[in-house]
Every structure is written in structure tokens, then in C-alpha cells.
Amino acid sequence: MEVILGEIATAMASEADRGRVADFIPELARVDPKLFGIAVALPTGQTITSGDARVPFSIQSISKVFTLAMGLGRLGDELWMRVGREPSGLAFNSILQLEQEGGRPRNPFVNAGAIVVTDAILAANQPRELLAELLRFVRAAAGDDDIHINKRVAKSEANNAHRNWALAHMLKARNNLRNDPHRVLGAYFHQCAIEMNCVQLACAGRFLIGAPETALISVENVRHINALMMTCGHYDGSGEFACRVGLPGKSGVGGGILVVVPGRASVAIWSPGLNDQGNSALGTTAAERLARHMGWTVFS
Numbered sequence: 530m531e532v533i534l535g536e537i538a539t540a541m542a543s544e545a546d547r548g549r550v551a552d553f554i555p556e557l558a559r560v561d562p563k564l565f566g567i568a569v570a571l572p573t574g575q576t577i578t579s580g581d582a583r584v585p586f587s588i589q590s591i592s593k594v595f596t597l598a599m600g601l602g603r604l605g606d607e608l609w610m611r612v613g614r615e616p617s618g619l620a621f622n623s624i625l626q627l628e629q630e631g632g633r634p635r636n637p638f639v640n641a642g643a644i645v646v647t648d649a650i651l652a653a654n655q656p657r658e659l660l661a662e663l664l665r666f667v668r669a670a671a672g673d674d675d676i677h678i679n680k681r682v683a684k685s686e687a688n689n690a691h692r693n694w695a696l697a698h699m700l701k702a703r704n705n706l707r708n709d710p711h712r713v714l715g716a717y718f719h720q721c722a723i724e725m726n727c728v729q730l731a732c733a734g735r736f737l738i739g740a741p742e743t744a745l746i747s748v749e750n751v752r753h754i755n756a757l758m759m760t761c762g763h764y765d766g767s768g769e770f771a772c773r774v775g776l777p778g779k780s781g782v783g784g785g786i787l788v789v790v791p792g793r794a795s796v797a798i799w800s801p802g803l804n805d806q807g808n809s810a811l812g813t814t815a816a817e818r819l820a821r822h823m824g825w826t827v828f829s
Contacts, residue, residue, distance in 0.1 A: 533822045534567055534579035540818070541565045541580070541800065541811045548802025548810030551782040556685035557587060560784070560801045567815060568727035570795045572740035574672075582727040586799050587682050589781030590621070591730065592720045593643045594737070594754060595667055600637070600646045601750045608649060611705055612642045614757060621764040621807055622692040624699065632703020636761040638779065641696045647720065648706050648713045656716035663720055670745055671733035676725055683722035690718065721781075727797040734787045734795035737777075755789055759827070763813075766806035773817040775826030780808040788816050790825045 542565065552558040566582035600608050617635040619626050627634060627641045634642035651659050660678065668674050686693075697710035706713060725733065735743040737758075739751055758777035763770040770778055778788040784801035786809050796819065800811035820826060 530569060530577050530823070531579070533819065534569065534577055537815050537818050538565060538567060538580035541815055544811055544814075546810070547800065548804050550784070550801045551803060551807075554682070554685050554689060554782070556679075556682045557783060557801070560586070562800075562802045564799070564801060565811060565815075566727040566797075566799045567819070568731040568797050569819075570728075570731035570735050570797075571793075572735060572738065572742050574732075576728055576731060578728060581799070584799075585724040585726045586785055586801070587679060587721070587781070587783035588723050588725050588730060588785050589721045589783040590638065590643070591779050591781040591785050591787050592663075592723050593638050593646070594758070594779050594787065595663060595670070595733075596643065596646050596650060596720060597637045597754055597757070598736075598746050598750065599663065599666060600650050601753065602746055603650055608637075608646070611649065612637050612645045616760050616765075616767055618765055622696065624692065624695055627696060627699055632700055632705045636757060638757060638761045639764065640693055641700060644693070644697055644700060644713060644717055645705055647717045648700075648708050651708055651713060651716055656712055656719070659716050660719050664723070666745075667723065667725075667733055670736050671725070671729045673729050673732065676723065676729055678719050679722045679724045680719075682724075683719045686718045686721060687714070690714075693717070727785075727799050730785060730787055730797035731795050734789060734797065737789045738793065738795055739791050755791065758789065763808050764806055766804070766808050769806075770808070770813060770816075773813065774820050775828050776816070776820055777827070778816065780812070782807050784809045784812060786812040786816060791827060793825065
């Protein structure tokens, strides 16, 4: 596999069209689009890497996987009363769909849904308490305590995420937000600003592969999260990712992708340039090449 990852990294280095970095968040606009990293974590703890796999990046919406795991662990099926489980077919920050559907977001991976999940697990706690709990969970999943929140990125998001502010106020107006929008978004922006490298992220994703030695949550919740990653993890590009890669995956506008190979491996890929749907352009290509090389798919 080391040879395969090396070949993929070399191929990605020669690509001219690398997508466009997330310039709507000023701190992310500064990231070098030439960077590329890939890591595969096995249930045994072994990791295979290539490229810039140890360069930290902002995981952004990949954090929604971890908060959803916390939400399901705490609330169970009660969570689905406030957020759906269907693909959106629209952009990840769409306001139109939320308004049309009465303030219940389509799924927990669009921004409105993730804000509801953050509100649900925040409950009456202070945002700093939730963030400390989230970091403990992520660090335990990764087996690495050197994972932190980039406060500059969080501030950059808070100052520029006008659509997220609009979504939060819409949710509050529709009685689907228990806390004040400022409290919820304060936690939300910081959770998205968690920094990890590909090795850390791949290791953290092992709790979703269904192996007994990496279990942190129930088997049922693993199944639910993987299903949602497959159908909703790449927003309105989820069907394309499912056809090309054939595995559950969750993207983030920082250019990262977490891919789950049930029973076998967790994969993290990072390339900062995004496609039109807000997913890593080269990351998707790399995931497709790796899956085909290894014969990994949930559809065989």
C-alpha cells in the first residue's frame, strides 16, 4: 500500500487544476494549494502515509462526524426529531431549504443541521465545556493529545460566516434552537476550527470502521453515521462521490476528506483546493484512485 500511496501523491503533485481554496474564510485563503497529504490507518494502529500527511489543516465540517457521534450517544433517536436524515440536493449553507421545510434541517451535515446538533449537545453547558468534551473525544479516537483548536480560524469564521448567522437565527425563529445563537455559533465555529493532520484524522476515524479494537460508540450509531456519510457527506456532490469512490466519506472546506472502509481502514486525504460543491477536488480523485487500486467498495 505504501507504493500505491506514493504513486497517488506523485500523480496529484503533477495536476494543474487543483480547485480553489476556501477564500470565503480569510484564514483558509492563505493555505498553499500545492499541498497534498494522504494517510491510511488500519485497525491494528498501523498507519501508511505519503505527501504532506503530517501538516496540520482545519478539519472544518469533518468535525460534524464527531459531534454527531456525541449527539447520538447522548440523545439517541430523539435527535432525529430536530434534524432529518435525507440528502439536501442544495448547497451546504442553503437558507432556502430551511425556510421551506419549517426549520428542520435535512441532515446533520449541512450547516443548519450541524448547528442544531451543536445546540443539542451544548444543552445548558458553557461552550468551553462542550469544546473541552469534544476535544477529549477526538483525542481519544485519534490516540493523540496533540490536537487543538486554531483560534485564529475560529475568529475568521465568526467574522465572515454571515450565512451561518442567518441560519442560526432562522432556526431560533422556528423554535429549533434552544440556546442563544451567539452561544451555539461560538461553539460551532470553534469545533470547525479543530486542526489535525492526515495521520491524526485517519486514526480518529477508526472508530467508524466497525472493528472491535477501535470501538468508541455503539454498532448501531456507527451504521447510522456511515449511512449519512455516504448519502450526505459531500453535500450536493454526495452522489458523485458515492459513484466514484463507493465508500462513506465526509468532506470539509479546509480541503480534508475522511473516508471509511468498513472493517478495514480509515483514510484521511487533504488537498486545499475545492470543487464547485465545496469538496476537495484532488482529494476526491485521490480517494477514487485508492479505492480502485485496493478494490474497496461497499457495493461489491
